[in-house]
Amino acid sequence: MSIHVTLPDGSVKEVAExxxxxxxxxxxxxxxxxxxxxxxxxxxxxxxxxxxxxDCTLKLHTGATPEGLDVLRHSAAHLMAQAAKRLFPEVKVxxxxxxxxxxxxxxxxxxxxxxxDLEAIEHEMERLAREDLPVVRQEVSRExxxxxxxxxxxxxxxxxxxxxxxxxxxxxxRQGDFVDLCRGPHVPSTGKxxxxxxxxxxxxxxxxxxxxxxxxxxxxxxxADREALEHRLHMLEEARKRDHRKLGRxxxxxxxxxxxxxxxxxxxxxxxxxxTVLEDFERREHLKRGYQIVMGPQxxxxxxxxxxxxxxxxxxxxxxxxxxxxxxxxxxxxxxAHMFIYKSKLRSYRDLPLRFFELGTVYRHEKxxxxxxxxxxxxxxxxxxxxxxxxxxxxxxxxxxxxxxxDVMDRFGFSYEVELSTRPExxxxxxxxxxxxxxxxxxxxxxHAIPYQVNEGDGAFYGPKIDVKLKDALDRRWQCATIxxxxxxxxRFDLTYVAPDGERRRPVMLHRVILGSxxxxxxxxxxxxxxxxxxxxxxxxxxxxxxxxxxxPYAQKVQGILRSRGLRAELDDRNEKLGYKVREAxxxxxxxxxxxxxxxxxxxxxxxxxxxxxxxxxxxxxxFVRQLEEEATAHLR
RNA sequence: GCCGGGAUAGCUCAGUCGGUAGAGCAGCUGAUUCGUAAUCAGCAGGUCGUCGGUUCGAGUCCGAUUCCCGGCUCCA
Numbered sequence: 001m002s003i004h005v006t007l008p009d010g011s012v013k014e015v016a017e018x019x020x021x022x023x024x025x026x027x028x029x030x031x032x033x034x035x036x037x038x039x040x041x042x043x044x045x046x047x048x049x050x051x052x053x054x055d056c057t058l059k060l061h062t063g064a065t066p067e068g069l070d071v072l073r074h075s076a077a078h079l080m081a082q083a084a085k086r087l088f089p090e091v092k093v094x095x096x097x098x099x100x101x102x103x104x105x106x107x108x109x110x111x112x113x114x115x116x117d118l119e120a121i122e123h124e125m126e127r128l129a130r131e132d133l134p135v136v137r138q139e140v141s142r143e144x145x146x147x148x149x150x151x152x153x154x155x156x157x158x159x160x161x162x163x164x165x166x167x168x169x170x171x172x173x174r175q176g177d178f179v180d181l182c183r184g185p186h187v188p189s190t191g192k193x194x195x196x197x198x199x200x201x202x203x204x205x206x207x208x209x210x211x212x213x214x215x216x217x218x219x220x221x222x223x224a225d226r227e228a229l230e231h232r233l234h235m236l237e238e239a240r241k242r243d244h245r246k247l248g249r250x251x252x253x254x255x256x257x258x259x260x261x262x263x264x265x266x267x268x269x270x271x272x273x274x275x276t277v278l279e280d281f282e283r284r285e286h287l288k289r290g291y292q293i294v295m296g297p298q299x300x301x302x303x304x305x306x307x308x309x310x311x312x313x314x315x316x317x318x319x320x321x322x323x324x325x326x327x328x329x330x331x332x333x334x335x336x337a338h339m340f341i342y343k344s345k346l347r348s349y350r351d352l353p354l355r356f357f358e359l360g361t362v363y364r365h366e367k368x369x370x371x372x373x374x375x376x377x378x379x380x381x382x383x384x385x386x387x388x389x390x391x392x393x394x395x396x397x398x399x400x401x402x403x404x405x406x407d408v409m410d411r412f413g414f415s416y417e418v419e420l421s422t423r424p425e426x427x428x429x430x431x432x433x434x435x436x437x438x439x440x441x442x443x444x445x446x447x448h449a450i451p452y453q454v455n456e457g458d459g460a461f462y463g464p465k466i467d468v469k470l471k472d473a474l475d476r477r478w479q480c481a482t483i484x485x486x487x488x489x490x491x492r493f494d495l496t497y498v499a500p501d502g503e504r505r506r507p508v509m510l511h512r513v514i515l516g517s518x519x520x521x522x523x524x525x526x527x528x529x530x531x532x533x534x535x536x537x538x539x540x541x542x543x544x545x546x547x548x549x550x551x552x553p554y555a556q557k558v559q560g561i562l563r564s565r566g567l568r569a570e571l572d573d574r575n576e577k578l579g580y581k582v583r584e585a586x587x588x589x590x591x592x593x594x595x596x597x598x599x600x601x602x603x604x605x606x607x608x609x610x611x612x613x614x615x616x617x618x619x620x621x622x623x624f625v626r627q628l629e630e631e632a633t634a635h636l637r
Numbered sequence: 638g639c640c641g642g643g644a645u646a647g648c649u650c651a652g653u654c655g656g657u658a659g660a661g662c663a664g665c666u667g668a669u670u671c672g673u674a675a676u677c678a679g680c681a682g683g684u685c686g687u688c689g690g691u692u693c694g695a696g697u698c699c700g701a702u703u704c705c706c707g708g709c710u711c712c713a
Contacts, residue, residue: 112640112641112642113641114641114642115641115642200707200708201640201641201642201707201708202640202641202707202708202709203639203640203641203707203708203709204640204708204709204710205639205640205709205710208709208710209710210638210639210709210710210711211710214639214640214641214709215640215709216640216641217640217708217709219707219708249648250648258686258703258704258705262703262704262705317711317712362713364712364713366711366712367638367639367710367711367712368638368704369638369639369640369708369709369710369711370638370710370711370712371705372706375713376711376712376713377713380713382713384713478713479712479713480713481713482713513713515713516713517713518713519713520713521713545672545673547670547671547672548670548671548672549670550670575669575670575671576671576675576676577669577670577671577672577675577676578671578672578673579671579672579673579674579675579676580674580675580676581673581674582672582673582674583673583674583675584674584675585674586673586674587674593673595672595673597671597672598672599672607672607673609673613673613674615673
């Protein structure tokens with residue numbers, strides 16, 4: 001008998017004896033025996049106490065490996081359920097998985113949990129962990145499982161079991177008085193759980209369906225050791241500090257006021273400037289790539305929305321207004337006007353592809369509970385484009401857009417993931433068109449070897465889409481760029497072009513955005529940079545700090561020079577000490593704090609201080625202007 | 638939309654048992670003219686989210702409502 005053992009650190013050992021992974025871990029070392037949480041036998045994740053077959057490959061996991069951490073967190077979820085049931089015997093448990101960040105468990109409770117309950121449950125968890133209860137796997141038949149959970153009144157578990165095929169063998173895990181339906185694996189005993197924390201309370205629908213009962217969810221996180229847990233808690237705290245809603249106010253970028261309307265953003269001077277810089281960047285990038293800038297109206301006749309299918313499929317999100325017996329819909333999307341540009345004259349295949357770009361402001365009535373700072377609003381501007389091309393050109397156009405997305409995301413240093421979303425239940429168009437559109441998107445991803453996940457039924461109502469999800473500072477994923485293939489709207493609006501053979505053909509339409517919505521993207525940017533925007537984006541690039549009143553004229557002169565070069569320079573001429581002005585500029589995260597005093601005036605120089613704290617002394621004025629100009633235009637090259 | 642929590646000065650927050658509101662920062666005025674993260678003094682600032690109820694009396698208790706926060710569902 002010989003067993004290849006891969007240790008958590010990646011090293012490999014050859015072991016001759018052993019009946020369980022736990023035994024083998026113990027034979028290798030005390031530390032490993034203590035830290036191991038699960039094992040992988042011939043690629044299958046199992047309990048440490050699972051019997052080993054003769055010859056096999058074995059991989060031992062601790063909380064340091066992704067698989068081990070998952071097991072640890074899943075076990076922490078069980079521990080939490082056990083603690084909750086002990087303190088509140090009348091609660092019923094639903095499901096409690098590990099997540100990317102930690103774990104949660106959903107409960108049905110006679111009264112909602114309160115924050116102080118979390119503390120009590122956490123203490124109980126600590127007690128149960130100290131008791132080091134063995135966690136035991138038991139295989140039972142479907143019928144035995146049903147009887148077991150029915151006898152405990154666990155109706156949610158019953159419902160889950162009933163959906164499994166008759167005759168199936170299931171596994172349950174016991175720890176002390178608590179038993180849970182679970183595939184496993186789990187840590188061998190509760191003492192393995194040494195670092196966990198309950199984080200928040202929330203409502204969650206049973207099985208994620210809005211029509212089902214609302215359960216009480218408790219979120220928590222767990223790590224292999226205290227240190228890793230503390231690090232995570234520290235990161236959460238850091239993330240809170242860079243919340244774009246907080247920074248948006250502190251940096252005077254924007255506000256959202258109840259009196260004005262929830263979900264409607266008011267851009268203050270600095271925010272509007274930031275937004276303008278971003279929009280200018282976008283216009284330039286689009287023109288470079290052969291797009292044409294267009295603009296459509298905010299209101300379009302209701303009949304048009306009926307023809308496009310928006311009225312049937314998107315009405316509950318639309319605002320309507322009626323004047324003199326005519327009903328107009330405020331646009332929730334920009335495509336219709338673009339189609340009318342296409343239709344305004346006879347198009348030849350020689351004209352295609354056509355790429356219409358619009359910074360299009362749209363209004364969507366989002367449900368009240370979903371609004372969130374800049375990232376979920378009711379009025380927003382999309383960097384929207386509609387590409388009209390022949391079916392033969394479709395691949396190249398999609399590829400071009402994917403390259404565009406990459407270029408732009410690289411500019412901001414964002415990583416992202418790609419998803420392919422297929423036909424939803426509520427949709428227009430025939431199966432064949434959907435199939436062709438989906439295939440076109442898939443082909444483009446495959447030929448460029450772009451890894452992607454499939455998101456069944458998550459497409460737009462008029463076509464499938466490629467979604468790009470970028471990751472923000474809180475490691476939340478945000479949908480920004482999306483590419484949607486559409487064979488249906490060209491049909492509904494009878495778009496045609498003249499083919500080489502003189503026949504009228506139907507063009508394909510691509511809907512796409514790169515940043516998604518300017519509002520959302522800026523919200524993400526604020527958190528990404530923690531408000532310290534790179535110089536090219538910073539609303540204020542330099543602030544002049546005269547040391548006393550007699551240095552103000554020189555500071556004004558420098559400001560004038562910078563402004564004449566298109567650089568965004570402010571002057572802090574308040575009667576305050578330098579330290580005070582530096583502090584404020586630092587808090588405003590202005591890239592350059594330019595100190596001017598006697599020496600600078602005398603030498604026609606400046607002493608710039610960076611946000612990092614680095615101070616440069618007496619840089620010749622023309623040299624500083626040149627450097628700043630170079631930095632501020634980096635994005636144009 | 639759903640579950641839970643919350644709303645006091647521009648901001649961050651205190652306000653005990655129901656007895657008519659307080660701090661720091663910001664603002665204003667004055668003094669100070671200063672070299673890299675807060676100079677000093679004075680002044681002003683509030684329909685306690687809104688509406689209704691209980692009470693001799695409500696920031697405080699009850700109800701409704703609006704908005705916000707944490708999630709769920711939905712989504713750019």
